[in-house]
Amino acid sequence: MIYFDNAATTKPEDSVLGLAARYLKEQYYNPSALYAEGYNLHLELEECRRSILSHVADADDYSIIITSCGTEADNQAIFCGGRRGNIVTTMGEHAAVFAAATEAGRRGVEARFAQLNADGSVNVENLLSLVDGKTSLVSVMHVNNETGAVNDINAIAGMVKAKNARTLFHSDGVQAYGKLPFRLSGHVDMYSVSAHKIGGLKGTGALIKKKKLVLQPFIWGGGQESGLRSGTENVYGIEAFCAAAAERYNYGRHEVNYNRVRELQARMWELLDKSLFERISPGNGSPYILTVAARGVRGETILHMCNDRGLIIGTGSACSSNASKRNSRVMQACGIGQDMIDGVLRISFNPHNTIEEVEEAATILNEVVETDRELTE
Ligand code: PLP
16 A cells, blocks of 8 residues: 555654553553652653654743643634734645634634735735734744645744734644754744644643743633643653654754655656646745645545555645535645646655655556546546
């Protein structure tokens, strides 16, 4: 089986699984307990938080709240950061932000959605025109999960602050953390990340936040995560997240991986038959995602035909649990024409993928789309 749906989730690293098993079997104590076994775990988790944060931000300026997933981190940012006036976000956001902002709108905070460019990046001019004196929060995703377009969040956050210094800036970094070489500038107030996109386990994410930023708790209870997100810590998940992030970042591996994955993405595009496929992903986007559209066929049909031949890929709206949802909002906002929108396919990579897998996958994709076209003509 060739797996190219890594933007949906990644295979956990073997080392991470071994580590998680150890914490489940042997170190099962509650980190809030007063005996040494519990307290030692508490100290270890502190170290994990520091380490997960250190890869993208300075510990002098930022702190971290561990959550159950990227979706929860996004919800915490929207509901705790955008409490008055209006929230400005984009048409390209993952549902975790888009639906949360829409819900905030129903609860009395106006939600405004900025337009996209054709590649899925935000139209910055339009975004800034929506920011005014009453904007409490702006949320712009770092890497678009459907196209791979990268928003320059440090620069956009700076421009937002220049318009309204009191506006908080959040970014959904779920498809960027562990993948792109970058660090947060002081203008970004909150940043969401998720473990299962980088070889960690499902059930762990985090909201990185400016230390000075005072937030209301998101989940009330025993006061874990500095009182901002109560609940007994998912010890094995946090340890696994920490190990997976270290695996991606230590010794500059994220840069090595970035270049390697760029080669995989380039080779895939080179081998796809240009009479069958059009490229949607921008040339300067994240190399981890290659989104293409096959004219005149249904992406879902192609996905199943590939699946039968041992290749797993995604379609345009693959991050939604509602897999049958047609016509992705994001693709529509990119202006993808009706003749192409049904045939959108997302091929997403992992540093462990090989050129041989790319070559085999491209052959399958070309043959499958050709066959499907012939059958439907
Ligand atoms: N944000 C983006 C950009 C994503 O791609 C995803 C993944 O589906 C999420 C948020 C949600 O993350 P999680 O699956 O950890 O809830």
